[in-house]
Amino acid sequence: MNNTLWGMEITADQLLTGFGDTLYMVAFSLLFSVVIGLPLGILLVITRNGHILENKWVFNVLNPVINILRSIPFIILLVALIPFTRFVVGTAIGTNAAIVPLIFYAAPYIARLVENSLLEVDKGIIEAAEAMGATTWQIIFRFLIPEGLSSLVLTFTTATIGLVGASAMAGAVGAGGVGDLALSYGYQRFDTMTMIVTVFALVVIVQLLQSTGNIVSKKIRRR
Amino acid sequence: MIEFQNVKKMYESKKQTVEALKGIDLVVEKGDIFGVVGYSGAGKSTLIRLVNLLERPSEGRILVNGKALTSLKPKDLRAEKKKIGMIFQHFNLLNSKTVFDNVAMPLILSGTPAKEIHTRVNELLEFVGLLGKAKNYPEQLSGGQKQRIGIARALATNPSILLCDEATSALDPQTTSAVLQLLKKVNREYNITILLITHEMSVIREICNKVAVMEGGRIVEQGSVFDVFAKPQTEIAQNFVRTVIHDEIPQSFKKQSEGNPIIWKINFIGANSSKPLLSTIAKKFDIDLNVLSANISEIQETPFGNLIMEVTGEESEIKKAYDYIQAENILVQEVSVHE
Known part of the structure; x- marks a missing residue:
């Protein structure tokens, strides 16, 4: 009990490791979720009626699938995916194992948020691009994404914060992280001090993320 | 230059089919500043979008520089589109890019070397009188300046045709006049054929040499601007003429x-x-x-x-x-x- 801090049952080391684990989980699940969610979000925009790659089939399949994934509560997703996680990671518990359900949670969320951000881009800009004879790729990368970038940054900020919250629940599969400490010490062992410190830590993380996102988004918008 | 041959455009929804254009025949010749005037809903916006295939015709043929664009492969179509510049009512500039980058965009898309882009963009900005604004962002410009940038961008790839979609409708009268004079300069100095649509007869009077009056998806009257102003045949043409030439007893x-x-x-x-x-x-x-x-x-x-x-x-x-x-x-x- 020598290393305990402010009367908590956990040591400073444990708290630091928790921080590291949270960061690790959020960073990797965010990376994969963006890699999956961003193209899906773009597809949702460009395949809709009247857009550059209008395709009823793609849109009408993708749209409900994303809705279904988004309606499953994370804690259920976590458990339901155990066989799949075991297949991919080799184990169903631990930090790496938690990343799989986190991706399933965040990728459709990001797809939807990206869709909303890109729909804000003025249709006139797309029309101008088409009039210039731009290819579909050029329209996406030279017009759609640059024009929606400032909004996309806020989108990814929201998604990251969502992941911080979800990663706390991943404690249920022994994923570690700040949220795990809050659950297993603060909640289950009635260690009020740990509860306060960990929750405070989460508040700080979320605040930092949001402020950074706002600053970056504003910087892109510039005016 | 631009030829419409019995062009029809239908919009189909679940409940009904709306016929936006009911058989358009129109010839715009090289060097013309051809104006299409009509109230909103007359079909003029659809008409101008058919020229560069922002919309596809349901029936009929449209020839641009002697080619039917609808029959071209995507790659050839994109090449043809580079010969048709377009400016818009709401300018449609990229807010995330500088004035320079906006004007450079059509050249970037066709893979022009950076050095060439630099020369051409500066030349165009000078032509529209906004060389000093190269590093600014569109939001820092007035409406008239934005449209000048739109014109510079449309001219970047040396088009032979310029389409103007209500290009002055969002501008105040003075700015409108300045932009129209610039279009006239574009027509004269670069010998670019202009097709414009507008709901303002004053625009037609100021720069066009030919005019077509549209109503309900049809061209109800067309001819030289002088003839239509002097002897408007249809009631709608008379109404339009009356908006700029008052000939009523006070x-x-x-x-x-x-x-x-x-x-x-x-x-x-x-x-x-x-x-x-x-x-x-x-x-x-x-x-x-x-x-x-x-x-x-x-x-x-x-x-x-x-x-x-x-x-x-x-x-x-x-x-x-x-x-x-x-x-x-x-x-x-x-x-x-x-x-």
Whole structure:
């Protein structure tokens, strides 16, 4: 009990490791979720009626699938995916194992948020691009994404914060992280001090993320 | 240059089919500034979008530079589109890019070397008079400046045709005039054919040489701007002409006039508008003239005007004066105060 801090049952080391684990989980699940969610979000925009790659089939399949994934509560997703996680990671518990359900949670969320951000881009800009004879790729990368970038940054900020919250629940599969400490010490062992410190830590993380996102988004918008 | 052959456009929804264009025949020749005027919903917006295939025709053929764009492969179509510039009512500039990058965009898309882009963009910015704004962002510019940038961007790939989609409708009258003069300069200096759509007859008067009047998906009247202004055939064309050329008896006169005053409406076209008609008839005949409304302007560099006046005097003298004007080959007609 020598290393305990402010009367908590956990040591400073444990708290630091928790921080590291949270960061690790959020960073990797965010990376994969963006890699999956961003193209899906773009597809949702460009395949809709009247857009550059209008395709009823793609849109009408993708749209409900994303809705279904988004309606499953994370804690259920976590458990339901155990066989799949075991297949991919080799184990169903631990930090790496938690990343799989986190991706399933965040990728459709990001797809939807990206869709909303890109729909804000003025249709006139797309029309101008088409009039210039731009290819579909050029329209996406030279017009759609640059024009929606400032909004996309806020989108990814929201998604990251969502992941911080979800990663706390991943404690249920022994994923570690700040949220795990809050659950297993603060909640289950009635260690009020740990509860306060960990929750405070989460508040700080979320605040930092949001402020950074706002600053970056504003910087892109510039005016 | 641009030719519409019985072009129809239908929009189908679940419940009904709307026919936006009901058979359009139109020829825009090289060097023209061709204006299409109509109220909103007339189909002019659809018409201009068919030229560069932002919309596809349901029936009929459109030839641009002798080619039917609908039959081209995507790659060839993109190449053809680079020969057609377009500017828009709301400018459609990229807010995330500088003025320079906006103008450079069409060149970037076609993979032009950076050095060439630099030269060309500066040349274009100089042409539109905004070289100093290269590093600014569109949001820092006024509406008129944004449209100038839009014009510079549209000219980047050296097009032979410029499409103007209500290009001045979001601008105030002074700025409108400046932008129109710039378009005229584009037409003259680069020999670029311009097709524009507008709901303002003043735009047609200021720069066009040919005009088509649209109503309900059809072209109801077309011809040289001068002819349409001088003798509008359809009611809608007459209404449009009336928005810029006022030839009605003033309301105030109608209210206070008693009985049946004799009122003449005289149209001046071209050379005869320079003759001193009024003073001549006032001297020659024993009549009094009271001018109620007059306006003379220029269309296509030809004087064009009309005059409404009240005539008093002996009936015989009035008759002689009337015959004299007619003999001078000037269009005169008697109109009633009570119509």
